[in-house]
Amino acid sequence: xxxxxxxxxxxxxxxxxxxxxxxxxxxxxxxxxxxxxxxxxxxxxxxxxxxxxxxxxxxxxxxxxx
Amino acid sequence: xxxxxxxxxxxxxxxxxxxxxxxxxxxxxxxxxxxxxxxxxxxxxxxxxxxxxxxxxxxxxxxxxxxxxxxxxxxxxxxxxxxxxxxxxxxxxxxxxxxxxxxxxxxxxxxxxxxxxxxxxxxxxxxxxxxxxxxxxxxxxxxxxxxxxxxxxxxxxxxxxxxxxxxxxxxxxxxxxxxxxxxxxxxxxxxxxxxxxxxxxxxxxxxxxxxxxxxxxxxxxxxxxxxxxxxxxxxxxxxxxxxxxxxxxxxxxxxxxxxxxxxxxxxxxxxxxxxxx
Numbered sequence: 001x002x003x004x005x006x007x008x009x010x011x012x013x014x015x016x017x018x019x020x021x022x023x024x025x026x027x028x029x030x031x032x033x034x035x036x037x038x039x040x041x042x043x044x045x046x047x048x049x050x051x052x053x054x055x056x057x058x059x060x061x062x063x064x065x066x
Numbered sequence: 067x068x069x070x071x072x073x074x075x076x077x078x079x080x081x082x083x084x085x086x087x088x089x090x091x092x093x094x095x096x097x098x099x100x101x102x103x104x105x106x107x108x109x110x111x112x113x114x115x116x117x118x119x120x121x122x123x124x125x126x127x128x129x130x131x132x133x134x135x136x137x138x139x140x141x142x143x144x145x146x147x148x149x150x151x152x153x154x155x156x157x158x159x160x161x162x163x164x165x166x167x168x169x170x171x172x173x174x175x176x177x178x179x180x181x182x183x184x185x186x187x188x189x190x191x192x193x194x195x196x197x198x199x200x201x202x203x204x205x206x207x208x209x210x211x212x213x214x215x216x217x218x219x220x221x222x223x224x225x226x227x228x229x230x231x232x233x234x235x236x237x238x239x240x241x242x243x244x245x246x247x248x249x250x251x252x253x254x255x256x257x258x259x260x261x262x263x264x265x266x267x268x269x270x271x272x273x274x275x276x277x278x279x280x281x282x283x284x285x286x287x288x289x290x291x292x293x294x295x296x297x298x299x300x301x302x303x304x305x306x307x308x309x310x311x312x313x314x315x316x317x318x319x320x321x322x323x324x325x326x327x328x329x330x331x332x333x334x335x336x337x338x339x340x341x342x343x
Contacts, residue, residue, distance in 0.1 A: 027317070035158075037324030042310065043317040051282040053150055054140055055185040063306055063335050064321065066162075 032057050036065035089169075090122030090275040096248065097131070097264040098239045100164070103257075104336035111260065115163045117239060122275045126170045126237055132163030141282055168241060169277060170194055177241055180278070180287060181295070183302045186313055189279060189287040190295045196244035197225070208250045209263055216245055221341040224255035233266065240340060258338050296343060303337040 030048060031041040040060040048056070096119040101111035116131040136157050143153035169178040171194075180189045197218035204215040206228060213228035220242070227238065231247035238249025239261040250263040279287045290298070302309040310316045321329040 038329070039322045040319075041321075042319045045315060045317055049283050050144055050150060051140070052185040054144075054153060055182065057150070057154060059184045059306070060321075062162075063333055 030056075032060050034060050034065050038064040040064070086276040086278050086280075088274040089277045090125045092120040092122055092269045092273040092275055094121040094235065095119070095265075095267045095269055095273075096121070097267075098261040099264045100130075100239070101260045101262070103259075103338060106256070106258065106338065115161075116264065117261065119237065119239060120273075120275050121235060121237060124172055125275055125277075126172075127275050127277075128168040128170075128240060130163030130165070132161045133165050134163070136160050136162065144282060167278070170237070170241070170243065178277075179295070181299065183298060184310060184314060185281070187281045187285075187287040188295055188298065189289050190292045191289075192292050194241070194243070197242065199245055201245070209266075211250060213250055214247075223258075223340070223342065225252055226255060227252040259340065296339075296341070299339060300343045303335045303339075304332070306333045306335060308332075 026045050027043055028046055028048075029041055029043045030053070031039050032053070033039050034057075038060070040056075040063075042056075098117045098119065100115040100117045102113050102115075103111055104113060115133075118127075118129055118131050118134075120127045120129075139156050139160065140153055143156060148156075165182040167180045169180075170176075171178065175194050176191055177194045178189060178191050180187065182188075197220040199216040199218045201214060201216045206213055206215075208228055208230070211230040211232050213230045216227050216229060218225055218227075225242060227242060227245070227249045228251040229238070229245040229247040229249045233248035234246070235248045236245055237243045238245070239252055242249055242252055248266075249261075251261065253260040281287070298309070298313060301312070307319045310319055319333075321333060323329060
């Protein structure tokens with residue numbers, strides 16, 4: 001019983017030295033400048049493809065400049 | 067070099083070389099001018115587009131020629147590793163068109179509609195129900211064709227059209243069909259949309275009808291039911307920043323004017339749907 005207790009305490013102490021695993025929150029902000037001077041930024045959380053960048057630009061133009 | 071790039075692209079029909087599936091070949095191409103409003107209070111039509119109705123043996127495809135050209139420039143520019151700025155510079159010289167495409171599958175009696183919301187491409191299918199046309203006595207000449215007037219309430223709007231039995235194709239612009247002749251002109255009762263015949267061509271050389279259901283990044287279009295599509299369409303246009311957060315997973319958005327002022331509140335796009343919400 002005492003041995004079991006020492007093992008548990010030892011494990012508990014070791015756990016305290018283990019590095020804390022942080023939740024990874026990826027952030028990826030990209031900004032697009034439109035022809036009418038509005039800058040449109042978003043945190044997309046990932047790298048965008050060039051096709052996606054072009055479509056975002058078209059949307060920003062439609063919203064702010066058309 | 068850029069000018070030659072565009073010329074070559076337009077010579078090959080300007081068709082997008084995205085992931086695509088040939089589903090038929092064009093027998094007839096009818097072009098329409100689309101004039102439309104973006105808010106109900108506009109007195110005139112501020113926007114125009116050039117629409118193609120490609121009719122094959124099994125399917126028809128209705129799309130914006132302008133959007134097709136700009137989309138093709140983008141696709142070819144990406145394939146040729148042009149920069150974003152270079153591609154945008156090329157696209158800027160061409161008129162914008164509506165991104166929606168409508169396919170009519172004759173044997174399956176189905177419509178397939180696709181649309182693009184930022185970089186989310188969607189697709190929905192529905193039964194191609196025939197409008198309940200009421201054919202009147204009013205007759206007029208359109209480009210040398212004798213046309214008769216017909217009216218129907220269809221998908222939430224009352225459509226007034228002119229069709230000609232001299233072209234025995236029971237089709238028309240958008241989802242309008244089912245008359246004993248081709249529809250050459252169509253407008254809704256509230257004068258928000260107007261389709262007018264621009265040209266009619268019998269296509270002699272092989273020209274494929276392409277069903278595009280994957281985007282440039284080779285991702286399949288997201289298939290949704292029509293109700294979901296309409297909710298997406300409404301949110302996209304009425305509250306674009308909310309749409310981007312909900313459907314594209316974007317965490318935060320900001321828009322800043324040239325003087326540094328942050329644009330607050332809802333970001334919306336002036337837009338009237340063909341099928342009212």
